[in-house]
Amino acid sequence: MFPGSIIAARIVKIKVENKETKSFYLKPLEKIRIPQPGQFFMIWIPRYEEIPISASGVFGELIRISVAKRGKTTSYMHQMTTGDLLGLKGPLGNSINLQAGKKYILVGGGYGVAPLIYTARKIIQLKSHATLLIGARTKDHLLFIDEARSLRIPVFFSTDDGSAGYHGTVIELAKEIIHRESFDEIISCGPKEMLIEVARLADKLDINSQILAESYMKCGIGVCGSCELGQSGLLVCKDGPVFSGSTFISALGL
Numbered sequence: 001m002f003p004g005s006i007i008a009a010r011i012v013k014i015k016v017e018n019k020e021t022k023s024f025y026l027k028p029l030e031k032i033r034i035p036q037p038g039q040f041f042m043i044w045i046p047r048y049e050e051i052p053i054s055a056s057g058v059f060g061e062l063i064r065i066s067v068a069k070r071g072k073t074t075s076y077m078h079q080m081t082t083g084d085l086l087g088l089k090g091p092l093g094n095s096i097n098l099q100a101g102k103k104y105i106l107v108g109g110g111y112g113v114a115p116l117i118y119t120a121r122k123i124i125q126l127k128s129h130a131t132l133l134i135g136a137r138t139k140d141h142l143l144f145i146d147e148a149r150s151l152r153i154p155v156f157f158s159t160d161d162g163s164a165g166y167h168g169t170v171i172e173l174a175k176e177i178i179h180r181e182s183f184d185e186i187i188s189c190g191p192k193e194m195l196i197e198v199a200r201l202a203d204k205l206d207i208n209s210q211i212l213a214e215s216y217m218k219c220g221i222g223v224c225g226s227c228e229l230g231q232s233g234l235l236v237c238k239d240g241p242v243f244s245g246s247t248f249i250s251a252l253g254l
């Protein structure tokens with residue numbers, strides 16, 4: 001199938017995850033490739049923009065996406081109900097490189113935890129080790145804590161206002177945990193400033209990092225050029241969204 005093809009998918013289940021995020025379980029009406037952790041779909045709803053959303057899980061024939069309410073399109077999605085149809089283009093982009101026998105620390109901020117909960121499931125399948133750190137502004141914005149605990153992996157969480165868990169940023173929490181335990185690799189998704197700090201931390205500790213970058217996307221398939229990472233020539237939709245920390249930092253000219 002041409003990567004730009006849009007296929008219809010039916011919403012078969014909706015779960016409210018927190019104050020601003022809902023998960024949509026989608027049943028594609030045609031056969032599609034199974035998304036790998038880190039990959040995303042362009043979601044198309046008639047009369048709205050096409051927007052990029054990561055896969056947050058695959059459950060049998062259902063694909064899960066988890067959407068934070070931001071502007072026009074995501075607000076409309078939050079009003080959709082089971083039985084409604086939307087368009088899916090993808091899965092698009094590269095995926096997180098995961099290997100057996102490795103010890104990963106996953107650092108997620110805000111809705112950036114969505115692709116990481118899927119990543120954690122894959123790491124468990126590989127019989128590798130995942131420790132998941134979940135950061136949010138307040139306890140009402142924390143995402144996937146119960147699901148992560150049900151996976152029986154070490155889970156730590158932080159809030160900026162101290163309303164639950166560690167009081168501080170998820171980066172400060174990560175530094176404390178990495179200080180007392182060693183890991184082979186950091187995988188991170190969240191706001192850009194947070195990702196820059198993660199990449200710098202990994203560089204300082206001399207460990208590998210994989211960063212899931214975000215940028216404004218129009219086509220999602222490497223045609224329009226709107227998603228360039230800094231002025232590097234790298235396209236987040238095609239060369240990414242997963243980049244090594246060092247590539248991410250140098251692409252941003254930092």
Ligand SMILES: Cc1cc2nc3c(=O)[nH]c(=O)nc-3n(C[C@H](O)[C@H](O)[C@H](O)COP(=O)(O)OP(=O)(O)OC[C@H]3O[C@@H](n4cnc5c(N)ncnc54)[C@H](O)[C@@H]3O)c2cc1C
Nearest residue numbers: 051052053054066067068070071072073074111114214215
């Ligand atoms: C590869 C990738 C994966 C993503 N995965 C998820 C996900 O799993 N869950 C999720 O909730 N969101 C995800 N996003 C972000 C999501 O695409 C945007 O929140 C969405 O496009 C906003 O659309 P809107 O029409 O509701 O808002 P708009 O009306 O378009 O914008 C609302 C506000 O959000 C800002 N905004 C719009 N797009 C982006 C963007 N790409 N990055 C940062 N700010 C933006 C705008 O500047 C504006 O301030 C992802 C983005 C990328 C690039």
Ligand code: FES
Nearest residue numbers: 220222224225237
């Ligand atoms: S979104 Fe068009 S090139 Fe990436």
